[in-house]
Amino acid sequence: MPSDVNHVVEFPGGYTRSVGPVIGRFLSELRDGRMVGVRTSGGRVLVPPTEYDPDTGDDVTGEFVEVGPVGTVTTWSWVAHPAKEHPFDRPFAWVLVRPDGADTALVHALDAGVFDAGAEAPKFLKTGMRVRPKWRAERTGTIGDIECFLPEVTMINPQAKLEFRLSGGRALHRYLEGIAQGRILGSRCPVCEAVIVPMKETCPRDGVPTTEEVELPDVGTLTTYAVNNIPDPRAPEVPFVSGYVLLDGAGVPLLTLIAGVPADQVRMGMRVKAAWKPREEWSPSVGNIKWFEPVDEPDVPFDEIKDYL
Amino acid sequence: MREVAVVAFTQSEHSGEDQGVLETEILAPVIGEIKERTGLTRFGFTCSGSCDYLQGAPFAFVSALDTVGAWPPISESHVEMDGAWALYEAWVKLLIGEVDTALVYGFGKSTQNDIRAIFTQQHDPYYLAPLGVDHVSLAAMQARAYMEKSGAKDEDMRAIAARSRAAGRGNPFALDLPDPADDAGFDIAPLRPHDIAPLTDGAAAIVLAAGDTARELCERPAWITGIDHRVEPHSPGARDLTRSESTRIAGEKAGAAGVEVAELHAQFSHEELILREALGLGDDAAVNPSGGALAANPLMASGLIRIGEAAARIHDGTASRTLGHASSGPCLQQNLVCVMSGEK
Numbered sequence: 115m116p117s118d119v120n121h122v123v124e125f126p127g128g129y130t131r132s133v134g135p136v137i138g139r140f141l142s143e144l145r146d147g148r149m150v151g152v153r154t155s156g157g158r159v160l161v162p163p164t165e166y167d168p169d170t171g172d173d174v175t176g177e178f179v180e181v182g183p184v185g186t187v188t189t190w191s192w193v194a195h196p197a198k199e200h201p202f203d204r205p206f207a208w209v210l211v212r213p214d215g216a217d218t219a220l221v222h223a224l225d226a227g228v229f230d231a232g233a234e235a236p237k238f239l240k241t242g243m244r245v246r247p248k249w250r251a252e253r254t255g256t257i258g259d260i261e262c263f264l265p266e267v268t269m270i271n272p273q274a275k276l277e278f279r280l281s282g283g284r285a286l287h288r289y290l291e292g293i294a295q296g297r298i299l300g301s302r303c304p305v306c307e308a309v310i311v312p313m314k315e316t317c318p319r320d321g322v323p324t325t326e327e328v329e330l331p332d333v334g335t336l337t338t339y340a341v342n343n344i345p346d347p348r349a350p351e352v353p354f355v356s357g358y359v360l361l362d363g364a365g366v367p368l369l370t371l372i373a374g375v376p377a378d379q380v381r382m383g384m385r386v387k388a389a390w391k392p393r394e395e396w397s398p399s400v401g402n403i404k405w406f407e408p409v410d411e412p413d414v415p416f417d418e419i420k421d422y423l
Numbered sequence: 424m425r426e427v428a429v430v431a432f433t434q435s436e437h438s439g440e441d442q443g444v445l446e447t448e449i450l451a452p453v454i455g456e457i458k459e460r461t462g463l464t465r466f467g468f469t470c471s472g473s474c475d476y477l478q479g480a481p482f483a484f485v486s487a488l489d490t491v492g493a494w495p496p497i498s499e500s501h502v503e504m505d506g507a508w509a510l511y512e513a514w515v516k517l518l519i520g521e522v523d524t525a526l527v528y529g530f531g532k533s534t535q536n537d538i539r540a541i542f543t544q545q546h547d548p549y550y551l552a553p554l555g556v557d558h559v560s561l562a563a564m565q566a567r568a569y570m571e572k573s574g575a576k577d578e579d580m581r582a583i584a585a586r587s588r589a590a591g592r593g594n595p596f597a598l599d600l601p602d603p604a605d606d607a608g609f610d611i612a613p614l615r616p617h618d619i620a621p622l623t624d625g626a627a628a629i630v631l632a633a634g635d636t637a638r639e640l641c642e643r644p645a646w647i648t649g650i651d652h653r654v655e656p657h658s659p660g661a662r663d664l665t666r667s668e669s670t671r672i673a674g675e676k677a678g679a680a681g682v683e684v685a686e687l688h689a690q691f692s693h694e695e696l697i698l699r700e701a702l703g704l705g706d707d708a709a710v711n712p713s714g715g716a717l718a719a720n721p722l723m724a725s726g727l728i729r730i731g732e733a734a735a736r737i738h739d740g741t742a743s744r745t746l747g748h749a750s751s752g753p754c755l756q757q758n759l760v761c762v763m764s765g766e767k
């Protein structure tokens with residue numbers, strides 16, 4: 115089609131047509147938000163109705179039957195680049211829909227959602243899928259009173275959100291006070307003598323109150339780790355590595371992010387150091403430490419960390 | 424019953440681009456050539472197939488009569504369809520004995536308009552045209568229905584397009600189209616660009632003659648041993664799109680069984696598969712040796728060309744029983760089958 119159009123044929127104001135009692139009934143019902151078919155003398159229900167039985171040419175009966183509005187897609191095509199005559203200016207499907215209760219199918223458009231121009235058909239589009247008309251709010255008695263069809267609802271996506279006012283307890287409060295000053299605090303168990311970090315008031319092994327506050331260095335050894343491929347708001351990017359770091363002098367490892375090294379080069383026994391946010395951004399939050407990064411020291415042999423896994 | 428044969432066939436060198444010529448300027452040399460070929464300047468009956476919508480002018484077909492020469496007044500008729508249906512009308516006229524010769528022609532330009540928008544307006548004005556649904560969108564729905572039922576794959580469609588285009592490159596009248604691209608995307612899915620007949624400008628003419636006149640005009644006339652056309656409901660939703668019952672019946676009435684060559688007016692790759700099944704064509708039948716509509720599809724002439732190409736195989740002695748098929752309407756709604764034989 116050349117772009118330089120120099121000849122146009124049209125009926126200004128449209129071409130007035132009479133529709134007769136059968137098509138007229140269908141269009142009137144559409145205007146009321148209902149779909150009807152007409153019954154043939156053989157008992158079939160034609161949608162959209164015609165004045166004649168397409169099999170025999172006989173007149174149809176005067177019996178109109180409400181059908182649908184839900185129907186089944188019998189075949190479809192996908193328009194990735196709509197033409198200006200098409201009902202959407204974004205990708206959509208043409209469908210043949212057989213409304214429930216009908217024996218024939220109706221051609222219409224299906225809105226499968228919002229896609230960029232040129233998109234391929236979404237996987238959920240299938241022959242046999244169940245669809246339902248989307249009625250136009252202002253209806254005038256045309257096939258366009260059905261704006262399009264929409265897939266039947268098969269799934270919902272409810273949003274869940276609960277709000278709390280939690281307090282971290284005394285030990286955590288003290289730990290965060292330390293973090294706010296760039297210090298990592300642990301607590302020593304009087305029985306096993308292990309330093310627990312982040313600090314706790316009770317030793318989880320011995321069940322006794324911890325007695326001594328101990329400051330630990332921000333350097334340690336990675337004992338074990340996992341590579342994560344699902345994005346997390348706290349992680350720099352996917353894939354990211356989360357791991358347990360046994361700070362020098364600590365008796366339990368600390369769960370943290372590992373960064374500054376490609377995920378496939380992370381090793382058990384690797385020596386790491388905390389990467390702190392700039393001091394002016396510090397707050398009483400574990401987020402002051404962005405993650406732990408490798409330091410240029412030899413790896414720790416497995417035997418020395420095997421009890422901290 | 425009178426014997427009627429195709430005695431001559433001519434066509435233009437079809438073009439996929441607007442050559443800046445009028446329909447009549449495409450048609451005139453084709454008519455001139457067939458007059459020269461047959462030595463006839465006057466015909467008992469003249470019948471043409473064309474579509475005014477392609478030109479966007481009422482009675483556009485009338486100007487085509489300039490190419491025939493209509494003075495003194497001639498006996499003439501026109502169908503707003505492919506020229507294959509004009510041939511049917513002329514065949515009837517010859518059959519009832521009024522005349523001994525008939526000139527049939529069809530012509531159309533697709534490059535000066537928006538064919539899809541035009542075909543949208545040919546659909547029923549109540550349920551289809553207001554939706555803006557075009558014939559390619561409907562054909563794509565038929566393709567999916569057929570593929571899902573038959574198990575035919577994308578590769579089967581591509582093979583048809585590749586074979587048609589290769590044959591077309593060997594046909595001086597068809598377009599010069601490359602092999603389907605490996606990375607061809609979709610037009611209207613599941614159809615890819617090569618599955619859709621190309622936009623084409625062109626014209627074709629056939630001369631029919633009866634009895635001894637046919638024998639005088641042609642060394643080896645292509646006798647029409649059977650011709651039939653059938654129509655299905657217009658609404659695609661009232662039909663089983665996975666088969667062509669109208670083609671099956673027309674083929675049966677026309678005696679399609681056992682033809683050596685079949686020229687099928689398949690304007691989409693999947694239509695060839697549906698038509699082959701409907702006509703019961705086996706692997707021994709050569710389908711579309713001309714390249715078919717997928718290699719050149721001058722609207723309103725393309726179906727007539729199928730009959731002409733099938734007749735030409737008899738004229739040149741390479742086949743003794745051939746079939747020409749023409750189609751019209753959305754999703755193979757109407758189908759005409761013309762079976763010809765070199766022996767009578």
Ligand SMILES: [Zn+2]
Nearest residue numbers: 489492493494
């Ligand atoms: Zn003159």
